[in-house]
Amino acid sequence: MTLSPFDKPGRFWRGNLHCHSTRSDGALPPEEVARRYQAQGYHFYCQSDHFLAEFNYPITDTTALRTPTFTTLFGAELHAPALANGEIWHILAVGLPANFAPNAEGETGPQLARRASEAGAFVALAHPQWYGLTLEDARQIAFADAIEVFNNTCAVQADRPDGTYLLDQMLLDGMTVNAIATDDAHFRDTVNSNADAFGGWVMVKSETLDPAALLAALKAGEFYASQGPELHQIEIRDNMLHITCSAVDRITILGPRAKSETLPGKSMTSAQLPIDAFLGDWLRIVVTDAAGRRAWSNPCRLTA
Ligand SMILES: [Zn+2]
Numbered sequence: 385m386t387l388s389p390f391d392k393p394g395r396f397w398r399g400n401l402h403c404h405s406t407r408s409d410g411a412l413p414p415e416e417v418a419r420r421y422q423a424q425g426y427h428f429y430c431q432s433d434h435f436l437a438e439f440n441y442p443i444t445d446t447t448a449l450r451t452p453t454f455t456t457l458f459g460a461e462l463h464a465p466a467l468a469n470g471e472i473w474h475i476l477a478v479g480l481p482a483n484f485a486p487n488a489e490g491e492t493g494p495q496l497a498r499r500a501s502e503a504g505a506f507v508a509l510a511h512p513q514w515y516g517l518t519l520e521d522a523r524q525i526a527f528a529d530a531i532e533v534f535n536n537t538c539a540v541q542a543d544r545p546d547g548t549y550l551l552d553q554m555l556l557d558g559m560t561v562n563a564i565a566t567d568d569a570h571f572r573d574t575v576n577s578n579a580d581a582f583g584g585w586v587m588v589k590s591e592t593l594d595p596a597a598l599l600a601a602l603k604a605g606e607f608y609a610s611q612g613p614e615l616h617q618i619e620i621r622d623n624m625l626h627i628t629c630s631a632v633d634r635i636t637i638l639g640p641r642a643k644s645e646t647l648p649g650k651s652m653t654s655a656q657l658p659i660d661a662f663l664g665d666w667l668r669i670v671v672t673d674a675a676g677r678r679a680w681s682n683p684c685r686l687t688a
Pocket residue numbers: 461474510511
C-alpha cells in the first residue's frame with residue numbers, strides 16, 4: 385500500500401497557506417507578499433488576513449498576482465468567540481469565495497468554521513500551542529481538515545510553534561485531521577522583515593497548478609508539511625514502512641499514546657522500518673535533516 389499522496393498522479397507544488405498583509409496587521413501589501421513568496425521558489429500562496437470588522441473583513445482578490453508559474457488561493461483567518469480559556473478563535477480558511485459574508489450576529493467560532501467549510505474552504509486550526517487550544521476546544525471543530533503542526537511566526541515571536549501534541553490527541557479521540565506547516569508571516573520584524581517567513585510550508589500533489597485543483601488536493605489530504613526535507617515516496621509492504629526522501633538524519637514513526645519507532649542515520653535517502661506495533665492503529669511519519677528541519681506526513685490509519 386502506498387500512502388497518500390504518494391499514490392496520486394501529478395507533482396508536488398510548494399505553498400504557504402497562512403500570511404498577513406496591509407489588508408490586516410501585516411507590514412507589506414499583498415503584491416509584495418506574493419512577490420517574495422514567488423522569489424523564494426514557492427508555487428502558490430494564500431493571502432489569509434484577519435477577518436475582522438476593524439479590517440473590513442478582508443478576503444483579498446489576488447487573481448491579478450497570478451502568473452503561469454505562480455498562483456494564489458483566496459482565504460482569511462477567521463475569528464469569533466471563544467475558546468474555553470476566553471481567547472477568540474483563530475481559524476484558517478483557505479479557498480474561501482470572495483463574497484464570503486462577514487460574521488453573523490452572535491456567530492461562534494465553530495459555527496463560522498462550519499460556514500466556511502460548507503462554502504468549500506479548507507479549514508485548519510491555527511497555532512494551537514500559541515493560544516492554548518485544548519482537545520475540548522478542538523472537538524467543537526472536529527470537521528476541521530487540518531491543524532498547524534508548525535507555525536513559523538509563533539516559533540519566532542513566541543517560542544510556541546507546535547501542534548503535534550494536539551494532533552495526536554485528536555487522532556486518539558477518533559478525529560480525522562491532517563498536518564500543515566505555515567508561516568503566518570506578518571513581515572513586521574524590525575531587524576529582518578523576512579524573519580517570520582519561509583519557515584514552514586505544504587507540498588501539495590496535483591497534476592496542475594490550478595487553484596481549484598490545489599484546493600481539491602488540500603481537501604483530500606494530498607499533501608505533506610515541511611520545513612525543508614522532501615518526502616518522495618512512502619509505502620507499506622510486508623509489515624515494513626519503506627520511505628524515500630531527501631537526505632535526512634532521522635526517520636520517526638509516531639502512533640497513539642507512547643508508540644514510536646525511530647531510525648537514526650546520516651544523510652539517509654531511503655530506509656525501512658518495522659510497523660508491527662502500529663497495525664490496527666494510526667501512524668504518522670516525521671523526518672529530520674542535519675539542520676533539525678522536519679517534514680511531517682499526514683496520519684494514516686492501518687488495518688490490523
Ligand atoms: Zn492567528
